[in-house]
Amino acid sequence: MQHTTGRRARSTTLAAGTTAAVAALTLALAGCSSDDDAKAAPSSAGSSASATGPVTLVTHDSFSVDKKQLAAFEKKTGITVKIIKQGDAGQLTNQLVLTKDSPLGDAVFGIDNTFATRAVDAGVLADHTPADQPSQAAQYAVDGSDGKQQLTPVDYGDVCLNVDHAWFTKKGVAEPKTLDDLTRPAYKDLTVVENPATSSPGLAFLLATISAKGEDGYLDYWKALKANGLKVDQGWEDAYYTDFSGADGKGPRPIVLSYSSSPAFTLSKDKSSTTTGALLDTCFRQVEYAGVLDGAKNPAAAAKVVDWLQSTEVQSTIPDLMYMYPVNPAATIPTAWKKFAPLATKPLDVPAADITKNREAWIKAWTAAVVG
Template sequence: MATHRPDLGNASGGSEMRNTNKYEKSPKTTNMVIVILLLTIPLSGCVGDTENDRELVIVTYDVYALTDEVIEEFENETGISVTILKLNDAGSILDYLIQHQGREDVDLAIGMDNNFLGTAIEFDLLAESDVNQVGIRSDALGPYSGPLATPFDMGYVCLNYDTDQVDGENLTVPTSLWNLTEEEWRGKVALPSPVTSSPGRAFMLATLDYFDWEDGNDEFSNWWTAMKNNDVIITSGWSEAYETHYTGGYGEWTEGYIGDAHITVSYCHSPGVESWYNENWTKSASLDLPKTSFLQVEYAAAVNGGNIETASEFINYLISPDVNSLMPTENLMYSVLEGQDLPEENGYLLNSVIPQQPSQISMNEISENIELWLEEWNSAMTSGE
């Protein structure tokens, strides 16, 4: 249901893991606040900004890496006061920036990925920042290496399957995407929609490369139509596919669980995350077929018209080793820094896969063609039986 719900990393992070609480107040203060608020409600819409010399307004979504400690430390170190505007998901950040273009009310956007970055650049929403990108690994800079955005975490989107069900007896491990259009997989594949979900879009992009999309080659459309005819489950967001339908992950512990799909889209390191949470046990595995995975990089970017100086300071802070090394455990994504890998603890690293041959579609191609591709995907999915 949540649109653009991006990744197992951010999505599965149980809050029991973190004791930080950006909202905590003492009960007494709360009571006082209640009284004051009730008295001033009609006025409270007019309360202006706090008077502070150096300010930073960040628009982001529920990026778990931005904990209270992380923000507070930054504020203490720099004297900049940070305001965080937390939106629903990664796609909303782009929507927000487009809608508020020229408003000069936001300085920094954190959490857009390479699916959206091209559009953001095309719309001239971003500003060059003054960031030292030395130390960022080259694959993180693969999709984009310019001055308009800086990667802060990454991961490969790929198919995950339930090894209990896909065991060679009930179901055989697919060796081609076409296997999924066969009868044994009828109704057992759950994919997030590329229209509303960012991992869903990443997977669709992977299939474009897999089927060598170009004018006159219908393989891409044919496969998606065949999937539709094989009762593929299309969900609006990642979490619905992974939690509600997929049998291989933690979804079975959730209330809305249906459990009718044995393969779904998540990250190549999602099984690692499952294992890390479940004390070195998982039944989920990544499917490492050539050109079915897609590198997703999340960016921090200074916003055109905002305060580039404070934005740059925060970006530098975000890619500093101290903060960025927290990504695997705090944000459940890879760090973008050279020499920082997933922790070995509880099989996190062991169960995570770096795909042999990820799909190659450049960011420019994406922003140029995405509307066309979504349209083609849509007509493939709506064409008659």
């Protein structure tokens, strides 16, 4: 998930990341412990105990990590971590592909399941499997062409449309509930989403509309949205913090593409209610990954950074820092999330093989129809 408030692609193995598998993971996170962790063999990236030195971690703009935890990790391991941010997840992936012959860093965090095959197919990543990877997380791992893991799952969540309750109450307008509602005159000029060519939530929402409307109908739906005053931003940051009225009350649009967990961060002063809400019938499930970059200057230390991102201590900070659910079942999830950050029971889904085959064509067709 991509939020900066304190903090938002697939190979053949991502077929495990279908709705059924996600449901299994959700149940596992609710009741499993680290006793179920799967012990995987160390990878070719080299997670040697002696790995030290500088590591450049390339991420999307919404990456956030606890500074005290990072300092403790650096002191314990002798690794120093430099963080470089490269826009939204789509921009991040594109930059990694463009610079694969001269990598921007040693490790990456923020490639998601809508862009993962682009990175894997381009040869951006090195093989690496964390030794203590939980089995509940391993089912979402993305392999390279050699069948070895290249992308390590770190968090997951639902990309959904969000509404500003206060705006609709003040205006006396009924809140939308479905995708079709957004094309109605009552919601003209009220919606802002992200561009699927540059934004992972934007691409997730494009896939949601393809799932809901089919390949024969999704472009007509987008044309109807455009005719109804849709605004498209390059990334989540601009959409949520500049154009959305519910983030700080200053944006002009009360409907935004964000995450189902976003309402847990717009609570009333007494924390008994939230000022925003997610439309759970519009959601697409997103998984975010970390990996070691092929050609990294310090691959062994980079592998240790990837492993650390999947550790219980880091995973327990993910809800508060990055608005996502942790993949490690031993991690702590805030109590408020049960009420204010629910996951969709039936998220919209597109098979991994279809995303791999059609992603670029779908984006090109969307761009022609919506951006022009």
